[in-house]
Amino acid sequence: MSHSGHIEPLQSESPNEQSDETPMSAAEKASGQLLKLVGKVIDTGVGPLTGSVAWAEDRLSRVQGSSYEPNADPVRKVRPYEVDDIEKAIKRLIVESVEAAGVNGFVTGLGGFIAMPVTVPANMAGALVINARLAGAIAYLRGYDPKDPHVRTVATLVAVGSNAQQIVKTFGIKVGEKMLIQAIKQLPIALIREINKKAGFMLLAKYGSKRALVTLAKGVPLVGGVIGGAVDATMTGAIGRTARSMFPID
Numbered sequence: 001m002s003h004s005g006h007i008e009p010l011q012s013e014s015p016n017e018q019s020d021e022t023p024m025s026a027a028e029k030a031s032g033q034l035l036k037l038v039g040k041v042i043d044t045g046v047g048p049l050t051g052s053v054a055w056a057e058d059r060l061s062r063v064q065g066s067s068y069e070p071n072a073d074p075v076r077k078v079r080p081y082e083v084d085d086i087e088k089a090i091k092r093l094i095v096e097s098v099e100a101a102g103v104n105g106f107v108t109g110l111g112g113f114i115a116m117p118v119t120v121p122a123n124m125a126g127a128l129v130i131n132a133r134l135a136g137a138i139a140y141l142r143g144y145d146p147k148d149p150h151v152r153t154v155a156t157l158v159a160v161g162s163n164a165q166q167i168v169k170t171f172g173i174k175v176g177e178k179m180l181i182q183a184i185k186q187l188p189i190a191l192i193r194e195i196n197k198k199a200g201f202m203l204l205a206k207y208g209s210k211r212a213l214v215t216l217a218k219g220v221p222l223v224g225g226v227i228g229g230a231v232d233a234t235m236t237g238a239i240g241r242t243a244r245s246m247f248p249i250d
Contacts, residue, residue, distance in 0.1 A: 027201065027204060028200075030204050031197070031200030031201050031203060031204040032200060034128070034200060034203040034204055034207060035156065035196060035199065035200045035203065037125070037128065037129065037132075038128070038132040038152075038155075038156050038159060038203070039152065041129045041132050041133045041136075042132055042133060042135075042136035042146050042152065042155065043146070043147065045133075046129050047129075049129065049130075049133060051133070051136075052133050052134075052135075052136030052137040052139075052140055052146050053136075053137070053140050053146065055093070055133065055137050056076075056089065056093065056137040056138075056140045056141045057070065057071060057076075059089045059092050059093055059096075059137075060085065060086065060089040060141065062089075062092075063085050063088045063089045063092065064082075064085050074145045074147060075140075075143060075144065075145045076140060076141065076143060077143065078141075078142065078143040078249050078250075083249065086141050086142070086249075089141060090137075090138055090141055090142075090240075090244065093134055093137050093138065093141075093240070094134065094138075094236075094237065094240035097130050097131070097133070097134040097236050097239075097240065098233045098236045098237050098240070099233075100130050100236075101126075101127055101130050101131075101232040101233045101235070101236040102232060102233035125207065127207070127232045127235070127236070128159060128203065128207045130236060131158075131159040131161075131235070131236055131239045132155065132156065132159040134159075134236065134239060134240055134243065135154075135155040135156075135158040135159050135239060135242075135243045136152075136155050138240070138243040138244060138247055139151050139154070139155055139243065139246075139247045142244075142247040142248065142249050143249060143250060144181070144247055148185075149189060149192050149196075150181075150184050150185045150187065150192055151181075151185075151247075153184075153192050153195055153196050153199060154167065154181065154184060154246055154247075155243070156196070156199045156203070157170060157195075157199050157202070158239055158242050158243050158246060159203075159239065160199060160202045160203055160206055161206060161235055161238065161239065162202070162242070163238070163242050164180070164242055164245050164246060167180075167242075167246060168180060170195060170198065170199075171183075171184055171187065171195065180246065181246060181247060181248070
């Protein structure tokens with residue numbers, strides 16, 4: 001993004017217009033930007049939204065009240081007596097995320113905070129931010145480090161809208177669902193990078209173009225280019241359920 005605030009389009013709509021970049025390099029750049037956006041919202045937050053860890057800790061503190069103990073470590077150790085509180089906090093995170101995704105004004109407004117050099121419809125960027133933050137927060141509360149590249153990749157695939165079976169297929173792992181995250185943690189980092197690249201293109205397909213917007217809407221009429229909030233909210237609810245199954249408490 002230049003200092004003038006100009007946003008460059010992902011690629012030319014017209015095949016007759018010449019571009020300096022091949023479509024593939026433009027797509028690679030765009031998918032990389034979307035992966036960075038996912039990382040940013042999980043780590044530090046975007047615009048008015050805090051990052052996954054700060055948000056998760058805040059909601060857990062509200063559930064626990066005076067018995068809440070702050071956590072300074074990257075990974076929150078799940079104490080047996082806290083499991084019920086953690087599950088209550090996770091339910092709260094999902095409810096808040098579904099509500100945010102269902103309010104078009106919220107996600108469209110949020111898009112204004114996201115400066116990216118690719119064309120991402122504002123409310124789609126908002127939906128991605130909400131979903132990625134939710135996946136990261138659930139992973140954290142269940143005792144995983146959202147900065148760990150293996151955990152981050154799973155959270156990204158969850159934010160794409162992949163269900164547990166699709167995630168297993170992406171990693172090519174044949175184990176039961178409960179063992180899945182442990183098996184993923186054993187994978188070499190080079191393979192994780194390849195899967196990240198794939199996840200970036202999946203993000204681009206789902207969130208990166210107006211064409212994807214129409215596909216995701218599944219016939220819901222578009223009003224001024226804004227998708228029906230109910231579709232976003234349904235997807236966010238599904239993302240919450242997948243994150244819970246992908247990040248079990250050890």
